[in-house]
Amino acid sequence: MSRTTDLVSHVLGIVGTRADAGVYVRTGTSALTRFANSFIHQNVSDDVAHVHLTVALDNRLASGSTTATTDDALNSLVDRLIEVAAMQPVDDEFAGFGGPVAPREIDHFDEETSRADPDARAGIVKAFVDAGDGLLAAGMCGVDSYTDAYGNTAGRFIDGRMTRVILDGIHQTETSAGSGHSAGPSLSSIDAAGAGKLASDRAMRAIDAFDTKPGEYEVILAPEAMATIAQFLTGYGFSGKSYNEGTSFVTLDEQRFDAAVHLKDDVADPRGLGISFDAEGTPRGTVALIDGGVTPSLLHDRRTAKKAGGVSTGHAPVAGEAWDSRPGGRNLFFGEGPSSEQDLIAQVERGIYVSTFNYCRVLDPKTVVVTGLTRNGTFMIENGAITGAVTNLRFTQSFIDALGPTRVKGIGSNSRFADGEDEPGTVHTPSFHLASWNFTGGVEG
Amino acid sequence: MFDRAEMGVQAAIDAGASYSDARAVLSKQESIEVQNQHLDTLDVSEQIGVGVRSLIGSSWGFASTGDLSDAGLRACGELSAAIAKASAAVAGPMLEFEDVPVVEAFWETPHVENPFDVSTTEKVDMLVALTATMQSVEGVSLAYGMVAGWDTRKWFVSSIGHRIEQHIVEAGGYYTATAIGEHETQIRSYPQSFGQFETGGFETIRRWNYADHAQRIAEEAVALLTAPEMEERETNLILESSQVALQIHESVGHAIELDRILGWEAAFAGTSHLELDKLGTHRYGSALMNITADATIPGALGTFGYDDEGSPASCVDIVKDGIWVGVLSGRDSAAVAGLPSGGMVRGDGYNRIPMVRMTNVGLLPGDGTLDDIIADTDDGVFMATNRSWSIDDRRLNFQFGCELGYEIKNGKLGRMVKNPTYTGITPQFWGSLDRLAGESEWTHWGIPNCGKGQPVQVGHTGHSASPARFANVRVGVKG
Numbered sequence: 001m002s003r004t005t006d007l008v009s010h011v012l013g014i015v016g017t018r019a020d021a022g023v024y025v026r027t028g029t030s031a032l033t034r035f036a037n038s039f040i041h042q043n044v045s046d047d048v049a050h051v052h053l054t055v056a057l058d059n060r061l062a063s064g065s066t067t068a069t070t071d072d073a074l075n076s077l078v079d080r081l082i083e084v085a086a087m088q089p090v091d092d093e094f095a096g097f098g099g100p101v102a103p104r105e106i107d108h109f110d111e112e113t114s115r116a117d118p119d120a121r122a123g124i125v126k127a128f129v130d131a132g133d134g135l136l137a138a139g140m141c142g143v144d145s146y147t148d149a150y151g152n153t154a155g156r157f158i159d160g161r162m163t164r165v166i167l168d169g170i171h172q173t174e175t176s177a178g179s180g181h182s183a184g185p186s187l188s189s190i191d192a193a194g195a196g197k198l199a200s201d202r203a204m205r206a207i208d209a210f211d212t213k214p215g216e217y218e219v220i221l222a223p224e225a226m227a228t229i230a231q232f233l234t235g236y237g238f239s240g241k242s243y244n245e246g247t248s249f250v251t252l253d254e255q256r257f258d259a260a261v262h263l264k265d266d267v268a269d270p271r272g273l274g275i276s277f278d279a280e281g282t283p284r285g286t287v288a289l290i291d292g293g294v295t296p297s298l299l300h301d302r303r304t305a306k307k308a309g310g311v312s313t314g315h316a317p318v319a320g321e322a323w324d325s326r327p328g329g330r331n332l333f334f335g336e337g338p339s340s341e342q343d344l345i346a347q348v349e350r351g352i353y354v355s356t357f358n359y360c361r362v363l364d365p366k367t368v369v370v371t372g373l374t375r376n377g378t379f380m381i382e383n384g385a386i387t388g389a390v391t392n393l394r395f396t397q398s399f400i401d402a403l404g405p406t407r408v409k410g411i412g413s414n415s416r417f418a419d420g421e422d423e424p425g426t427v428h429t430p431s432f433h434l435a436s437w438n439f440t441g442g443v444e445g
Numbered sequence: 446m447f448d449r450a451e452m453g454v455q456a457a458i459d460a461g462a463s464y465s466d467a468r469a470v471l472s473k474q475e476s477i478e479v480q481n482q483h484l485d486t487l488d489v490s491e492q493i494g495v496g497v498r499s500l501i502g503s504s505w506g507f508a509s510t511g512d513l514s515d516a517g518l519r520a521c522g523e524l525s526a527a528i529a530k531a532s533a534a535v536a537g538p539m540l541e542f543e544d545v546p547v548v549e550a551f552w553e554t555p556h557v558e559n560p561f562d563v564s565t566t567e568k569v570d571m572l573v574a575l576t577a578t579m580q581s582v583e584g585v586s587l588a589y590g591m592v593a594g595w596d597t598r599k600w601f602v603s604s605i606g607h608r609i610e611q612h613i614v615e616a617g618g619y620y621t622a623t624a625i626g627e628h629e630t631q632i633r634s635y636p637q638s639f640g641q642f643e644t645g646g647f648e649t650i651r652r653w654n655y656a657d658h659a660q661r662i663a664e665e666a667v668a669l670l671t672a673p674e675m676e677e678r679e680t681n682l683i684l685e686s687s688q689v690a691l692q693i694h695e696s697v698g699h700a701i702e703l704d705r706i707l708g709w710e711a712a713f714a715g716t717s718h719l720e721l722d723k724l725g726t727h728r729y730g731s732a733l734m735n736i737t738a739d740a741t742i743p744g745a746l747g748t749f750g751y752d753d754e755g756s757p758a759s760c761v762d763i764v765k766d767g768i769w770v771g772v773l774s775g776r777d778s779a780a781v782a783g784l785p786s787g788g789m790v791r792g793d794g795y796n797r798i799p800m801v802r803m804t805n806v807g808l809l810p811g812d813g814t815l816d817d818i819i820a821d822t823d824d825g826v827f828m829a830t831n832r833s834w835s836i837d838d839r840r841l842n843f844q845f846g847c848e849l850g851y852e853i854k855n856g857k858l859g860r861m862v863k864n865p866t867y868t869g870i871t872p873q874f875w876g877s878l879d880r881l882a883g884e885s886e887w888t889h890w891g892i893p894n895c896g897k898g899q900p901v902q903v904g905h906t907g908h909s910a911s912p913a914r915f916a917n918v919r920v921g922v923k924g
Contacts, residue, residue: 030900031528032899032900033532034899035535036707036708036709036710036711036712037537037707037708037709038535038537039503039504039532039535039536039537039538040503040504040532040534040535040536040537041503041504041505041532041537041709042504042505042507042709042798042800043504043505043506043507043528043529043531043532044506044507044508044509044528044797044798044900045507045508045509045524045528046508046509046796046900047508047509047510047511047512047521049511061484061487062487062488062489063486063487063488063489064488064489064490064491065488065490065491066490066491066492066493067491067492067493067494067511067796068491068493068494068511069511073491073493076491077491080489081489084487084489084565085487087564087565087566088484088487088565088566088569089483089484089569089573091483091484092483093483117527117531118506118527118528118531118532119531119534121531122531122532122534122535123534125534125535126534126535129535136708138708138711138712139712139713140712140713140899142899142900168712168713169712170711170712172711177711179712245586245587246586246587246625247587247623247625247630325485325486358715358837358838359835359836359837359838360835361833361834361835361846362833363832363833363846363864363866364629364630364864365630366625366626366628366629366630367628367629371833371835371844371846371866371922372835373835373837373838373842375837375838392837392842394835394837394842394844394868396844396922396923440844440868440922440923441842441868442842443837443839443841443842444841444842444870
């Protein structure tokens with residue numbers, strides 16, 4: 001038994017027969033080193049202990065959490081939730097606590113990484129900074145090591161562990177910036193020098209950027225830009241809660257996307273990261289979200305699945321890992337194509353290469369019309385080659401339409417983890433060549 | 446709890462830190478959400494722990510723990526120093542520190558009803574009734590309401606002698622009505638789309654008279670489905686005060702953060718279009734534009750007694766008669782820039798390193814009322830309540846969408862229009878500010894979800910604003 005599983009058993013023991021209950025516990029370390037102006041300026045480590053408890057008294061629910069793991073604190077949490085739950089109305093949409101499950105044999109964990117010290121993070125940062133050859137570097141290297149466990153009074157008990165390393169940074173000149181990223185389950189999976197080289201190459205190529213006229217352009221979207229698209233489509237469309245409420249764009253089994261597009265959420269993919277079960281202890285399933293341009297299935301927790309007449313896919317968000325309570329994807333993979341990114345660029349007569357999107361916000365969830373900007377390297381493509389840098393552009397574009405039927409002209413073979421608008425380490429994607437993108441203005445007017 | 450924090454600081458100093466401080470934090474949060482008369486979430490959370498910050502050379506080290514034993518706290522302090530030492534592998538210039546008075550003090554948010562003393566039953570019943578009212582309007586598909594409260598106790602100590610205890614109480618909430626069409630959703634919110642949060646007790650929620658507005662909000666959401674789209678053009682734009690508040694937050698508040706100006710946030714949140722050598726001369730907006738960062742406004746969400754470096758709350762001029770004159774700063778960033786420290790550094794809970802944060806960054810009021818401004822406008826548009834917000838990494842190019850729009854013709858509100866948006870460039874936009882309503886409509890809006898830093902920290906910020914008019918703004922931007 002680990003400290004984590006001990007805590008789960010202990011909390012369930014405190015609850016006893018007073019209520020039905022489910023408890024999720026995470027322990028471990030979350031450490032992160034930030035650098036700016038080419039030196040480390042903030043460097044942090046959090047000794048994580050998080051207990052999240054849901055109690056049910058005849059389908060009257062209350063949930064709560066604590067970072068304190070003393071007997072007093074846990075007793076107090078249990079007593080308070082039972083007291084509060086007793087005063088609540090009956091929740092007729094509650095799907096109950098799930099019974100025993102067989103865990104999936106998935107272990108995205110590396111022993112050496114779980115013991116990483118601040119010197120290891122500093123080493124990764126140094127390699128990124130040095131790759132810039134004197135350019136001004138900024139970014140972060142985060143290393144997380146968690147052991148999670150879930151148990152409930154219906155007999156479910158499951159535990160797992162994960163390590164995750166994220167490197168995200170930029171190199172800057174006086175007038176430009178370029179970004180590079182790397183993520184994986186271990187320190188050894190991080191290509192810090194490669195990410196630093198990509199960032200510095202982009203920054204150098206983006207010097208002397210010129211303004212270009214807004215309008216519709218063919219685009220090559222690099223993995224970072226595609227990661228944002230995956231996150232927005234998933235959050236607003238593929239979540240069972242959005243679908244149940246009628247705010248999702250999804251009509252199941254209808255051709256909304258180009259036949260070349262495939263997107264899945266799959267914690268079992270060997271390239272993946274994370275814990276193999278969700279906040280309700282349900283093993284995370286492999287879910288096809290776009291299969292040949294069609295959405296055959298959605299992401300569900302127990303509650304949304306009950307309402308939809310299905311079963312949970314294991315996507316109840318773990319507290320602290322999501323901005324809201326919608327079932328969401330954390331292991332998103334776009335399907336690859338056969339082309340290198342250079343081959344994609346070579347197909348473009350006149351278009352724009354976008355490294356990264358920035359500050360994207362949805363105007364309407366039903367259409368996933370999004371406004372945002374380009375950042376960290378935006379380039380003009382003419383006659384199949386990048387011919388220069390352009391200043392950052394604002395766009396207003398439906399992400400659904402951008403990937404719509406006949407709109408995908410090519411998909412790269414250069415898949416990797418990419419840092420989108422939301423959390424890094426959750427989307428693995430290649431570059432895409434899209435027929436058009438609606439740029440509505442230059443960043444300086 | 447002072448002794449717990451001191452234990453961590455002493456361990457860091459013993460391990461070689463030139464300076465150390467620590468916060469012991471006990472914070473409670475309660476959040477209740479109701480959707481369509483159904484209790485969706487009732488969550489009560491508690492955080493307790495100590496975060497120790499150590500300075501060695503050019504870098505901070507920060508470590509946090511929920512283990513409040515002597516051994517746990519000594520280990521935390523030692524780890525904090527070890528982390529700072531490790532940073533020497535990629536070292537920068539020696540970090541100086543602006544002096545602040547050493548203080549022993551206690552400060553508490555004035556409040557009447559601690560939100561945790563109001564029964565959850567009363568809160569749930571209130572939200573169920575609101576959603577019932579909204580659902581009674583035909584065409585409303587989703588009726589949602591939430592209230593939340595925070596009770597935070599902090600004990601701050603430093604290696605130079607600070608001992609400050611604070612008790613901060615915050616509360617707020619909001620509700621929304623959503624109408625769903627075949628290819629669109631329309632939403633209306635009250636008091637505003639991020640919620641209205643303030644320092645104070647549950648009385649701050651009662652003051653907004655939630656029940657009086659639910660029917661109207663629901664009817665507006667439904668009406669928007671059949672309203673025409675806003676025409677794309679350049680015109681006079683009148684904003685209600687909560688949208689002015691968000692405009693301040695995004696295009697002023699973040700741009701004046703000194704850590705952004707110094708490049709410390711370059712890779713993530715971004716930098717700023719402002720350059721320090723233009724402080725005191727750069728024209729930020731029209732002469733009507735007077736912005737302060739005032740952490741002393743009673744009841745505003747960004748109000749406190751002392752920041753998380755032990756500096757007392759202050760009021761600082763940011764923009765005076767349209768000229769940029771001030772920044773948001775902490776002890777380290779101020780020293781680097783050669784400016785006085787503003788006392789604007791806060792951390793999100795015990796386990797996040799304190800960083801420069803907005804306090805109450807507000808636009809001082811002008812004269813008259815919103816009705817006066819509309820009456821004085823021959824041609825224009827009115828927009829209310831934020832729906833989308835986007836701005837570039839230098840805080841220069843923005844595009845906002847609002848929930849509700851109206852055309853203005855000959856001094857009167859005309860047709861309701863949907864999907865209103867506007868876009869602009871920060872100094873030109875603020876330069877076009879030509880009318881500003883007065884103190885009677887000046888509201889201390891509070892934004893509870895300002896993300897910044899890595900790991901991400903969620904900050905609570907305040908923005909006082911009254912309705913305002915801007916000339917020649919591009920509106921109705923289409924996708």
